[in-house]
Amino acid sequence: MKRFSLVIVLLAIFALVILFLSIALHNTLYRPEPPARELAREQRLAPVGGVFAGETGRAAALAAQAAAAAEPAVTAAFDGSLDGQLIYERACASCHISGAGGAPLMVASEWVGRIEQGMDTLVANAINGIGAMPPRGGRMDLTDEQIEVSVAFMIDMLD
Ligand code: HEC
Structure with missing residues (x-):
């Protein structure tokens, strides 16, 4: 019994020694994280952490989306280009080269x-x-000026 108690005490001392050793080891190995790295990690996590809050949050994104939807599309076709050739090629040529539906082809005889009606009438007819x-x-997104x-x-272009 005496020997048994001795073994228990020795084991307890051994356990304490290991405990203190591990604490000492931890203190020598542990280095606080550099603040820069901590900041970088916070920034990486920001979109997740910022859900539905703040200027970059989902709430702000939804608000911007709603505002965009509420505003009617005011952008003119082809970024508002006033390049007659570009507009003709993209919006008019399909019919006026093939003669689809009796569209006058791009030759003077047609x-x-x-032409005798005058430019104003031609433009008005093309608009209406x-x-x-x-x-x-x-192309309803073409402006009057673009039609002109x-x-x-x-x-x-007619010869
Ligand atoms: C879907 C086919 C189609 C497209 C696309 C088209 N046109 Fe026409 N266009 C016609 C047809 C068909 C006529 C002949 C209409 C008639 O006189 O009965 C015509 C006639 C015209 C005339 C003569 C109008 C008049 O008073 O005699 C002009 C000018 C004209 N088109 C301009 C344009 C312009 C500019 C575009 C592009 C923005 C365009 N067209 C796109 C089919 C088309």
């Missing part, structure tokens, strides 16, 4: 009687649509 031609050639430059380009 425009006899039309005429016969089988839909208003603005079907494309009609001018078409007329200039």
